[in-house]
Amino acid sequence: MRRLRHYARLLAVQMRTSLTLAVQYRFDFFLEGALALFWLAITLIPLLVVYSRRESVAGWSFPEALVVVGWFSVLKSVLDGGVTPSLNFVVEGVRKGTLDFVLLKPADAQFLVSTARFEPWRILDFLGSIAVLVYAFHRLGHAPRAGDLMVGLALFGVALILLYSLWILVVSVSFRVVKVDNLSYLFISIFDAGRWPIDVFKGALRLIFTVVFPLALMTTYPAQALLGKLTSAHALLAGTGGLAFAAIARFVWKRALRAYTSASS
Amino acid sequence: MIRARKLCKTYRVHRRPPGLLEALRSVVRRRYEEVRALCDVSFDIAPGERVGFLGPNGAGKTTALKILSGLLYPTSGSVTVGDFVPQDRRTEFLHMITLVMGQKQQLLWDLPPAETFAMNRALFDLPRDEADATQKELVDLLEIGPLIGKPTRQLSLGERMKCELVAALLHRPRVLFLDEPTIGLDVSMQARVRDFIRRYNESTGATVLLTSHYMEDVAALCPRVIVIDKGHLVYDGDLRTLARRIRPEKRITMHFSSLPAPGELDRLGNCVARSELQATLAVPAAQVTEAVRAALGRLPISDISVEDPPLEEIMQEFLGGQPANGGVRSA
Incomplete structure (x- = not known):
């Protein structure tokens, strides 16, 4: 219990530090906030272009695809606000x-690096994404059912675990290869494919995006859950996948720490 | 307190000759080389001791400190600090030690040092009043009260190092690993940091392990030195004993009121430095009294002093001509 309180306090201190850092430079703070909203708007453009010419893509209507985009944007705001800054750190x-x-502090190193930095202005991005989701359901003409919403929220948790585990795997690689700037770009670029429903992809790509880099589990399945279209088998697959990735990530992280060579003085 | 047995550390480093062609070739085929940073190093350090690590650049001093603090895994050999294996990173162990690196900083660059202190207080789970009391004590000792509210990036190097020390000692560690804590500081700041480390050691009984570019740091702080050269431990013991063994002579420096007669100086001893009205002689320790008496009788002396040879010189000779610790001398 004491341990839990310690970590809760640590999280609070880390978040406080990030907020203090964010407001230290006022101009930058407002600029980043404005940029966050701008990028959200940009996210919608490809979808608007595609659906201006046709009614449905791979069985997904415009408002349904908008649910995926909304969901993708919610996740992306979490990625940009809570994960990428720590990755860069x-x-x-x-x-x-x-x-x-970090390694000399008496707390779990994985926890410390995972909570090292947040970008608080991404909350705007997050709220904007929720607005997109709300608009999508408005276009569909009905709200998600309570049960579907619960499954959707549970899968949101799974998606966060997956995202975080993938990120830990990327960081673990950095212990070995040292410079991974491009690897994090690759990570973000692949993640970008998550804005499309998984049915858009065919063959090997679809398999990769379901099992290797589980975009389907992160964006399509939760969106399907909200739309009441997800089978329980798929929900189970998502849950199991999330746990498996978390376990692999923790294992790889522990191994990677051993390879840390520090930098010379 | 610290026990190291047959410690070895090997790094695998990528090597290539200079030039664009070689750089392109190394993209396809990489050549790796094993570099032995430490080789069969064993030593024991008792609680409360102040020990200096000496050796040329790249000798393995920092690697040793990083293994002792648990950051690096030794390739072979064993090490314990207190009752702990550092690499286990046990909470009790991390509460017991600290590592200060003159070349790296833990202070948050854009925020005042007080923010880093607050963060460390949370990280080490220190009771607020206890941490506040320690912080006040350290801040007063180092006289940095007005600085801890200023953004770190606006502080001078010396001011930052003092704040680093507060951040590193807030949890009252019993073992201090100090890797060049005075690097880049001016002479008076070096002396104050040294003085602070000694006082901390004397008041808390903490064990101190220090590497430094400045021989004065080591001479002033550490009665015992461990000399590492090319990864091997080449000396472990008293610094003065080492000095006497390498250079069993004293230096007599004389200032003259007028030019001494030619040949007089050479009769007294080996002249190692000479300017018009000043000369330094190297004289065997046993003959110093006689030489001083003779000098006072025969030469027009206005001032005279007897000292040990400079430590840099001794280390240089000991390490076979390599400048000790990069050969940087403090002014």
Whole structure:
């Protein structure tokens, strides 16, 4: 219990520090906020272009696809606000050797690096994405059923675990190869494919996006759950997949720490 | 307190000759080389001791400190600090130690040091009043009260190092690993940091392990030194004993009121430095009294002093001509 309280306090302190850092430079704070909203608007453009010419893509109508995009944007705002800043923090720490100080603290290193940095203005992005979701259901003419919403929220948790586990795997690679800036770009670029329902992809790509880089589990399945279209088998697959990825990530992280070479003085 | 047995650490490093062609070739085929940073290093350090790690750049000093603090895994050999294996990173162990690195900082660059202190207080789960009392004590000792509210990036190097020390000592560690804590500081700041470390050691009984570019740091702080050269431990013991063994002589520095007669100096001893009205002689320790008496009788002396040879010189000779710790001398 004491341990839990310690970690809760740590999380609060890390978030407070990120907020203090964010407001330290006022101009930057407002600029980032405005940019967040701009990028959300940009996200919608490809969808609007495609659906201006046809009624449905791979069985998905415009409002249904909009649910996927909304969901994707919610996840992306979490990624940009809560995951990528910490990723950059670790990658830089590995390269410069300042990760030493993290490893010398009496708390779980994975927890510390995962909560190292947040970008608070991404909350705007998050709220904007929720607005897109609400608009999509408005276009559909009905709200998600309570049961579907519950499954959707549970899958949101699974999606976060998946996203986070994939990110830990990327960071673990940085312990070995040191410079992974491009790897994080690759990660973000692949994640971008999650804005499309999985049915849009065919063959190997579909398999990869379901099992290797489980975009389907992250965006399509939760969106299907909200739309009341997800089978319980798929929900189970998503849950199991999330747990499996988390276990693999933790294992790889522990192994990777051993390979940390620090940087010379 | 610290026990190292047959410690070895090997790094695998990518090597290639200079030039674009070689760089392109290394993209396809990489050549790796094994570099032995430490080789069969064993030592024991008792609680409360102050020990200096000496050796040329790249000798393996920092690697040793990083293994002792649990950051690096030794390739072979064993190490314990207190009752702990550092690499296990046990909470009790991490509460017991600290590592200060002169070349890296834990202070948050854009925020005042007080924010880092608050963060460390949470990380080490320190009771607020206890942490506040320690912080106040350290801040007063280092005289940095007005600084801890200023953004770190606006502080000078010396001011930052003092704040680093507060951040590193807030949890009152019993073992201090200090990797070049005075690097880049001016002479008076070096002396104050040294003085602070000694006072901390004396008041808390903490064990101190120090590497430094400045021989004065080591001479002033550490009665015992461990010399590492090319990964091997080449000396472990008293610094003065080492000095006497390598250079069993004293330096007599004389200032003259007028030019001494030619040949007089050479009769007294080996002249190692000479300018018009000043000369330094190297004289065997046993003959110092006699040499001083003779000098005072025969030469127009306005001032005279007897000292040990500079430590840098001793280390240089000991390590076979390599400058000790990069050969950087403090002014």
